[in-house]
Amino acid sequence: MVDNFVRRLIDHELGAQTLTPIQPLPDRLRAWNRLTGINIESFVGDVTDYGFLSEVFRSVQPEAVVHFAEQKSAPYSMIDRQHAISTQVGNITGTMNVLFAIKEFQPECHLVKLGTMGEYGTPNIDIEEGFIKIQHNGREDIMPFPKQPGSFYHLSKVHDSHNIHFCCKIWGVRATDLNQGVVYGTITEETAMDETLVNRLDYDESFGTALNRFCVQAAIGHPLTVYGKGGQTRGFLDLRDTVRCIELACGNPPKPGEFRVFNQFTEQFSILELARLVQTAAKKLGSTVEINHLPDPRVEAEEHYYNAKHTRLAELGLTPHPLSDSLLDSLINIAMQYRDRIDRSLLIPRVNWRNTRNSNRRGQQASSAAAD
Amino acid sequence: MVDNFVRRLIDHELGAQTLTPIQPLPDRLRAWNRLTGINIESFVGDVTDYGFLSEVFRSVQPEAVVHFAEQKSAPYSMIDRQHAISTQVGNITGTMNVLFAIKEFQPECHLVKLGTMGEYGTPNIDIEEGFIKIQHNGREDIMPFPKQPGSFYHLSKVHDSHNIHFCCKIWGVRATDLNQGVVYGTITEETAMDETLVNRLDYDESFGTALNRFCVQAAIGHPLTVYGKGGQTRGFLDLRDTVRCIELACGNPPKPGEFRVFNQFTEQFSILELARLVQTAAKKLGSTVEINHLPDPRVEAEEHYYNAKHTRLAELGLTPHPLSDSLLDSLINIAMQYRDRIDRSLLIPRVNWRNTRNSNRRGQQASSAAAD
Numbered sequence: 001m002v003d004n005f006v007r008r009l010i011d012h013e014l015g016a017q018t019l020t021p022i023q024p025l026p027d028r029l030r031a032w033n034r035l036t037g038i039n040i041e042s043f044v045g046d047v048t049d050y051g052f053l054s055e056v057f058r059s060v061q062p063e064a065v066v067h068f069a070e071q072k073s074a075p076y077s078m079i080d081r082q083h084a085i086s087t088q089v090g091n092i093t094g095t096m097n098v099l100f101a102i103k104e105f106q107p108e109c110h111l112v113k114l115g116t117m118g119e120y121g122t123p124n125i126d127i128e129e130g131f132i133k134i135q136h137n138g139r140e141d142i143m144p145f146p147k148q149p150g151s152f153y154h155l156s157k158v159h160d161s162h163n164i165h166f167c168c169k170i171w172g173v174r175a176t177d178l179n180q181g182v183v184y185g186t187i188t189e190e191t192a193m194d195e196t197l198v199n200r201l202d203y204d205e206s207f208g209t210a211l212n213r214f215c216v217q218a219a220i221g222h223p224l225t226v227y228g229k230g231g232q233t234r235g236f237l238d239l240r241d242t243v244r245c246i247e248l249a250c251g252n253p254p255k256p257g258e259f260r261v262f263n264q265f266t267e268q269f270s271i272l273e274l275a276r277l278v279q280t281a282a283k284k285l286g287s288t289v290e291i292n293h294l295p296d297p298r299v300e301a302e303e304h305y306y307n308a309k310h311t312r313l314a315e316l317g318l319t320p321h322p323l324s325d326s327l328l329d330s331l332i333n334i335a336m337q338y339r340d341r342i343d344r345s346l347l348i349p350r351v352n353w354r355n356t357r358n359s360n361r362r363g364q365q366a367s368s369a370a371a372d
Numbered sequence: 373m374v375d376n377f378v379r380r381l382i383d384h385e386l387g388a389q390t391l392t393p394i395q396p397l398p399d400r401l402r403a404w405n406r407l408t409g410i411n412i413e414s415f416v417g418d419v420t421d422y423g424f425l426s427e428v429f430r431s432v433q434p435e436a437v438v439h440f441a442e443q444k445s446a447p448y449s450m451i452d453r454q455h456a457i458s459t460q461v462g463n464i465t466g467t468m469n470v471l472f473a474i475k476e477f478q479p480e481c482h483l484v485k486l487g488t489m490g491e492y493g494t495p496n497i498d499i500e501e502g503f504i505k506i507q508h509n510g511r512e513d514i515m516p517f518p519k520q521p522g523s524f525y526h527l528s529k530v531h532d533s534h535n536i537h538f539c540c541k542i543w544g545v546r547a548t549d550l551n552q553g554v555v556y557g558t559i560t561e562e563t564a565m566d567e568t569l570v571n572r573l574d575y576d577e578s579f580g581t582a583l584n585r586f587c588v589q590a591a592i593g594h595p596l597t598v599y600g601k602g603g604q605t606r607g608f609l610d611l612r613d614t615v616r617c618i619e620l621a622c623g624n625p626p627k628p629g630e631f632r633v634f635n636q637f638t639e640q641f642s643i644l645e646l647a648r649l650v651q652t653a654a655k656k657l658g659s660t661v662e663i664n665h666l667p668d669p670r671v672e673a674e675e676h677y678y679n680a681k682h683t684r685l686a687e688l689g690l691t692p693h694p695l696s697d698s699l700l701d702s703l704i705n706i707a708m709q710y711r712d713r714i715d716r717s718l719l720i721p722r723v724n725w726r727n728t729r730n731s732n733r734r735g736q737q738a739s740s741a742a743a744d
Contacts, residue, residue, distance in 0.1 A: 050453065081422065081468070081469070081472045084468060084472075085464075085465055085468055085469075088464055088468070088531075088535075089461050089464070089465065092457075092460055092461070092464070092531075093457055093461065096453070096456060096457055096460070097453070097457075100453045100456075100728055103728050104728050104729075123513045123515060124511060124512070124513035125506060125507075125508040125509065125511045125512065125513045125515075126508060126509045126511070132506070132508065132518075134497060134504070134506055134518075135497075135507070136497040136498060136500075136504065137497065137498045139496060139497045139498070139677070140496070140497065141495050141496035141497045143495060143497075143518035143520070144518045144519070144520065145518070146504075146506075146515040146516045146517070146518050147516070147534065148515070148516065148537075149534065149538065150538075151538075152535075152538075155531075155534055155535055155538060158531075158534055159460075159464075159527075159530075159531040159534070162519065162521065162527055162530055162531070163460075163524075163527055165520075166521065166522075166523075166524075166527060169671060170671040170725045170726060171726070171728075299541060299542040305511070353542045354542060354543065356472055356475050356476050356543075357476075
């Protein structure tokens with residue numbers, strides 16, 4: 001595994017931390033080794049550094065690269081110009097480096113790349129898995145599904161997808177683009193084996209998901225904050241299914257030169273539906289919370305058609321864990337368990353898509369002022 | 373005007389130079405001022421430097437920005453990893469800086485951005501101007517036309533288009549994306565006024581077009597080198613029409629928030645058709661040349677359907693200068709006039725799309741070797 005710990009660094013920048021106390025990587029690797037006998041080798045470095053990445057490829061000679069090494073937050077990418085550019089430049093450079101390394105060192109290697117359902121935006125037609133047959137003026141072609149991403153971060157994933165598709169064409173690279181939905185849950189069978197293996201559970205504006213935020217809010221009796229009308233509908237999946245999808249992709253590689261796209265989610269929900277589910281689950285646990293609608297800090301459709309296909313991973317054998325009452329109970333209970341670590345100031349959105357300069361730190365006001 | 377002279381620097385890197393002797397910018401600006409009384413202010417700097425760009429915006433307060441400040445060669449972007457990444461990072465960063473500067477300093481400013489017809493690739497359906505109505509499973513939507521670019525350079529333009537479209541949505545920026553075809557000709561009414569105003573005429577592998585290369589080859593009796601079968605079909609336009617298109621775009625700005633796409637070309641030709649036109653024109657000038665087919669150094673369809681729409685600029689009043697015998701005569705005559713400056717070694721393609729490491733300098737062999 002390769003990590004540059006930038007996610008931990010950003011915690012310091014934002015003055016935020018995961019609700020679950022994440023342990024240092026060496027401790028987690030040692031625990032995993034103690035429990036399973038498996039040794040995971042750790043390389044500390046940045047995939048945007050080609051010298052470092054080359055050494056990793058030479059050393060590991062991977063059959064598959066599961067590439068998650070990207071800045072992954074939409075609000076973080078919308079803070080200001082520097083964050084927008086660093087997100088795009090970092091994500092694009094890292095992915096191009098991985099593509100060149102595969103071609104130069106390990107041409108049969110399968111690239112499993114984390115994309116996002118957010119690449120598609122919210123078109124008024126069904127969303128297919130990567131490609132769509134278009135009939136036009138009496139002719140037809142199978143074309144890449146048009147992309148309408150909603151943040152500089154989501155744009156970076158669209159750029160990656162185009163770059164990967166091209167390298168499959170010119171170099172015969174085999175790649176799977178996992179257009180992942182929003183992940184919920186924090187526990188897998190493996191992490192449940194030991195407290196040291198606990199995953200992050202982020203609830204802050206930038207890296208938390210709406211569902212995590214709602215569960216944290218429910219745990220402390222805070223109103224659930226829905227952005228806008230809450231009709232924003234997205235694909236979701238359980239963390240356990242995420243892990244299984246990656247396993248299925250790796251176990252069933254595409255042909256050389258094939259650029260394969262999977263829509264990696266299991267269910268669709270609107271944000272308001274999620275809020276109501278959490279409200280109901282919280283009530284059973286003795287916490288009564290209201291639902292508040294905040295002005296949407298994002299520029300997005302608050303009501304829209306949404307029907308995205310997701311059959312290809314099911315065909316490979318994915319058996320979904322649908323969002324259940326027990327999963328919500330578990331999340332709210334974790335939030336209650338760690339309630340002393342909850343920082344209410346992280347629950348308020350500060351990054352507004354309409355501004356070019358937002359404050360990224362607690363206690364600072366967002367500003368839309370021009371440069372001078 | 374803003375220039376960082378990187379194009380002149382790349383001449384040194386490649387050991388190449390324009391056939392027509394281009395004069396230093398200050399000399400050209402002085403000549404223009406002497407002939408017309410018009411003073412064009414020059415800012416020397418890089419649009420990837422936001423401090424510099426901010427100063428330009430503060431000083432000029434532009435109504436429109438005609439943004440051509442990008443690395444513009446497909447083969448140059450395919451030399452190796454460094455050239456691929458510098459092309460994408462530089463082009464994306466510059467365009468994002470321009471977008472942020474517009475929003476922060478001059479929100480009504482019209483961005484006129486140079487894109488390329490190469491963003492579309494060669495789909496098996498008609499190419500529309502930026503957007504296409506898609507009917508699918510009983511529903512329909514007007515969506516961005518799917519992009520299938522053919523080099524890291526063309527990819528950078530696709531990334532730009534997505535970024536610009538997004539900023540139009542979130543900030544109400546008004547933008548015109550000029551998906552330009554291949555430009556031919558080197559003279560306009562203005563540049564013809566004085567030798568000092570002469571334009572570049574590049575014929576080298578990286579920055580020359582096929583038509584320029586053919587005219588230079590014809591002038592020295594060298595076989596015309598067609599890549600592959602020569603069925604590669606593209607949109608073309610005269611330099612005079614390019615200039616007029618920009619004028620028409622600026623004179624007819626889109627509404628705030630509108631992302632407008634023009635396909636900026638006037639005629640379609642295949643590469644083999646162009647070679648035959650040059651062969652015929654050369655014969656009339658007393659030069660008999662053969663047509664040689666070289667293995668295509670690019671990965672592209674050598675025969676394909678191609679029908680691209682280009683009505684929007686015509687609707688605004690563009691009167692095309694179609695490719696004529698006299699234009700070809702003029703180009704070949706210019707090549708004959710400067711035949712002492714012709715470097716035959718620049719006519720041979722060295723950058724192969726299938727390699728990750730190509731030599732970018734004359735006298736060096738291309739290499740597909742891996743990193744060690």
